[in-house]
Amino acid sequence: MICFIALIVFGILGIFSASYRQVAKEAFICVFRRATLRKCETGLDIRLKSKIISKVMPRFPALGKILYKYFEVFSWFFVILFFASLAYSAYSGYNFWKYGNCYGPQNNGGFCPLTLLEGERYSRIMSQYNGTQTYPDVGDAATIGSPDSPVTIIEFGCFVCPNTKKAEATVQKVLNNYKDKVYYAYRDLPIETHPNAVLASEAAYCAKAQGKYWEYHNVIFENQETIMKLDNESAKELFISKAADLGLDGNKFRECLANHTYLNQIEQDFEDGLSAGVTATPTFFVNNQSIVGCLPYGAFEAAINSELKKAGING
Amino acid sequence: MDDEKIREYFPILNKKIKGKPIIYLDSACMSLKPKPVIDAMNEYYLEYTSCGERSSHSFGRKTTERMEKTRERTKKFFNAKNASEIVFTKNTTESINLVARSLGLKKGDKVLTTDKEHNSNLVPWLQLEKIGVMHEVVEWGDEFNIENFKQKVKNAKLVSFVHTSNLDGTTIPAKEIIKTAHDSKALVMLDAAQSAPHKRIDVQNLNVDFLACSGHKMLGPTGVGVLYAKKNLLEKLEPFITGGETVQDSTYDSVKFREIPYRFEAGLQNYAGIIAFKEALDLLDMAGMDWIQKHDAKLNEIVSKELNLPKIKLIGPENSELRGSIFSFNIEGMGFHEVASMLDETSNIMIRSGNHCVHSWFNAHGMKGSARASWYLYNTEDEILKFAEEVKKLIKLV
Numbered sequence: 001m002i003c004f005i006a007l008i009v010f011g012i013l014g015i016f017s018a019s020y021r022q023v024a025k026e027a028f029i030c031v032f033r034r035a036t037l038r039k040c041e042t043g044l045d046i047r048l049k050s051k052i053i054s055k056v057m058p059r060f061p062a063l064g065k066i067l068y069k070y071f072e073v074f075s076w077f078f079v080i081l082f083f084a085s086l087a088y089s090a091y092s093g094y095n096f097w098k099y100g101n102c103y104g105p106q107n108n109g110g111f112c113p114l115t116l117l118e119g120e121r122y123s124r125i126m127s128q129y130n131g132t133q134t135y136p137d138v139g140d141a142a143t144i145g146s147p148d149s150p151v152t153i154i155e156f157g158c159f160v161c162p163n164t165k166k167a168e169a170t171v172q173k174v175l176n177n178y179k180d181k182v183y184y185a186y187r188d189l190p191i192e193t194h195p196n197a198v199l200a201s202e203a204a205y206c207a208k209a210q211g212k213y214w215e216y217h218n219v220i221f222e223n224q225e226t227i228m229k230l231d232n233e234s235a236k237e238l239f240i241s242k243a244a245d246l247g248l249d250g251n252k253f254r255e256c257l258a259n260h261t262y263l264n265q266i267e268q269d270f271e272d273g274l275s276a277g278v279t280a281t282p283t284f285f286v287n288n289q290s291i292v293g294c295l296p297y298g299a300f301e302a303a304i305n306s307e308l309k310k311a312g313i314n315g
Numbered sequence: 316m317d318d319e320k321i322r323e324y325f326p327i328l329n330k331k332i333k334g335k336p337i338i339y340l341d342s343a344c345m346s347l348k349p350k351p352v353i354d355a356m357n358e359y360y361l362e363y364t365s366c367g368e369r370s371s372h373s374f375g376r377k378t379t380e381r382m383e384k385t386r387e388r389t390k391k392f393f394n395a396k397n398a399s400e401i402v403f404t405k406n407t408t409e410s411i412n413l414v415a416r417s418l419g420l421k422k423g424d425k426v427l428t429t430d431k432e433h434n435s436n437l438v439p440w441l442q443l444e445k446i447g448v449m450h451e452v453v454e455w456g457d458e459f460n461i462e463n464f465k466q467k468v469k470n471a472k473l474v475s476f477v478h479t480s481n482l483d484g485t486t487i488p489a490k491e492i493i494k495t496a497h498d499s500k501a502l503v504m505l506d507a508a509q510s511a512p513h514k515r516i517d518v519q520n521l522n523v524d525f526l527a528c529s530g531h532k533m534l535g536p537t538g539v540g541v542l543y544a545k546k547n548l549l550e551k552l553e554p555f556i557t558g559g560e561t562v563q564d565s566t567y568d569s570v571k572f573r574e575i576p577y578r579f580e581a582g583l584q585n586y587a588g589i590i591a592f593k594e595a596l597d598l599l600d601m602a603g604m605d606w607i608q609k610h611d612a613k614l615n616e617i618v619s620k621e622l623n624l625p626k627i628k629l630i631g632p633e634n635s636e637l638r639g640s641i642f643s644f645n646i647e648g649m650g651f652h653e654v655a656s657m658l659d660e661t662s663n664i665m666i667r668s669g670n671h672c673v674h675s676w677f678n679a680h681g682m683k684g685s686a687r688a689s690w691y692l693y694n695t696e697d698e699i700l701k702f703a704e705e706v707k708k709l710i711k712l713v
Contacts, residue, residue: 046652053712054660061711068712 001075002048003030003040005082100295105302121293122280123161126192129274135288136276140265141185142213149183150311151304156189156273157282159200159220160228164282167294168221174300188266189273189281196227196235203239205262210248318695324349325693338664338698343481343641343689346534349598355591356536367586368560378586385593392596394517395543402542402576403589407508408435410527410542414504415439417552422447424472429455431480434672436506457632459487471501478510482673483631484641493522508532513611513640515604518543534595536588549575556581607692611640614690614699618642621703626710630685643687648713654686662705
């Protein structure tokens with residue numbers, strides 16, 4: 001049975017080195033013969049057995065004896081363990097693809113090594129909050145959908161955060177698929193280190209005041225890379241010109257930015273985010289379930305469906 | 316002769332694997348190579364690489380001269396009458412095949428072998444059965460039964476016996492067998508692959524007709540074999556492999572072969588190997604074949620005493636003196652490949668496992684194989700004791 005493991009291990013190593021290919025071939029022949037109820041004749045099983053026992057025997061003679069006597073049993077155990085971990089890894093991989101974590105819809109927040117392969121899915125904020133955690137409400141944020149919807153999704157995002165931008169497509173998919181069931185709000189949490197982040201939030205609020213929040217929201221994300229590179233004054237001019245492009249009143253818009261009309265509101269958004277336990281953008285609250293980062297659609301689907309189920313509605 | 320002095324000739328014995336010294340106990344398959352042999356091969360390649368026999372420049376002349384020195388040395392080693400009775404081949408297998416294919420055996424001719432033949436001295440005769448040659452097996456067992464042989468040898472054309480078995484190290488009473496065979500007008504060939512490295516062989520004293528052996532088991536390089544044949548017989552043999560250097564003259568429809576032994580040495584030869592083989596024979600003579608035989612017996616006595624245990628199933632006679640330099644065994648409850656593999660992994664002890672090319676014997680005895688330790692002049696008592704100690708540890712596993 002040890003040849004099963006050898007086949008997988010040396011098969012993978014054989015991709016990179018010809019010297020392992022011969023061993024992999026021996027392992028394959030051995031596995032094939034065992035699968036057809038014949039004895040392995042390549043001698044690989046004996047070599048592996050000898051190698052393992054010879055390592056154990058000098059230090060732990062008693063263990064060596066047990067290992068020698070029950071080697072086939074141990075081999076079976078490790079083969080089963082091997083395939084079980086292989087299946088579990090595949091399951092984790094599927095969860096990661098679908099939900100952005102290794103544990104599936106009921107994510108317990110445990111460590112998922114696969115996230116290391118992909119890099120960060122969120123941008124951390126610098127500020128910290130030590131008070132009691134309170135779930136956020138929609139406040140004065142721009143919203144989509146009916147407040148009577150069974151599920152409320154509140155996003156805390158930063159217009160200059162690449163991960164918030166990445167999450168936009170998923171948010172759109174959610175809104176399309178759960179049209180009448182979701183009430184969505186976007187609240188500002190401009191990350192301190194992102195250039196022109198506060199200014200972008202102010203511009204969005206100024207557009208909201210003129211009734212074109214969501215159009216302007218999209219324009220900001222479309223121009224995110226440019227905004228990040230500009231100094232404050234140039235960015236301001238860009239925001240004003242984009243507002244004009246949408247047919248907004250340029251003077252009012254300029255005045256709104258110059259007077260920091262909505263700065264207090266943005267600070268309130270930020271405070272509310274912190275007190276809700278937000279440490280990174282984007283963070284979503286699906287009713288009281290939080291989703292941190294630009295996770296796959298499946299993560300949202302699972303959270304929304306569970307909330308709908310609680311409300312007695314089929315997703 | 317001093318063990319330590321002998322070991323100095325073998326640089327490979329200084330090698331360590333994973334920090335531990337090696338114990339080489341597979342000399343029945345391949346002997347280690349002494350430095351003079353390696354140097355002689357290097358010298359050929361570095362100083363005078365050339366074709367022997369055919370090129371008349373100084374390199375060519377030197378190659379020819381050195382090769383003929385080896386032939387002369389081989390003649391002396393086996394006490395042959397003439398150097399022309401020594402044919403260089405690739406190995407014992409080729410030497411036996413040369414005789415099998417060239418002796419002119421025909422339908423109805425009877426060839427005798429023992430029941431402990433290496434495939435090299437069995438398969439050539441089985442192949443000749445296709446043309447009607449009759450092959451019969453003489454049972455050997457632990458002790459050769461000459462009376463039984465006397466019955467079998469009647470009407471035999473050729474007796475082709477292994478001199479010393481690579482299976483269990485036992486040796487046939489060659490002189491008595493040869494005399495008996497000759498009395499029945501049968502020719503005798505000895506497969507001396509295992510005997511030539513370990514005991515003095517005097518072909519004239521034995522009065523053997525053909526003798527085959529391999530250089531690589533006698534401290535020599537690989538790819539060098541010897542066929543000794545009495546001159547009058549060699550002259551009658553048809554060349555087996557023909558071509559370059561076997562020919563004195565040829566036309567589009569005829570060929571005149573060279574004199575013996577060259578008519579049997581077709582194509583470009585293994586000059587480096589043959590030249591270096593002389594150094595191997597020199598070293599064997601320096602150590603003394605009698606000393607080697609005694610040394611072999613002493614080591615066998617030690618290991619046989621140490622491993623005289625219920626779990627050890629010995630192949631061959633109990634008397635260690637009869638088993639030369641070979642200890643062939645099985646551990647009850649443990650596979651022979653496992654034994655060899657574990658000794659290699661745990662202590663760098665290299666032995667052979669399997670059926671040692673004597674499938675026929677194992678099949679006849681319902682066995683699958685054995686582990687086999689075989690030693691030579693460079694092995695020491697300490698090494699043999701270490702081998703026995705490690706085998707005892709393996710026994711504890713089962």
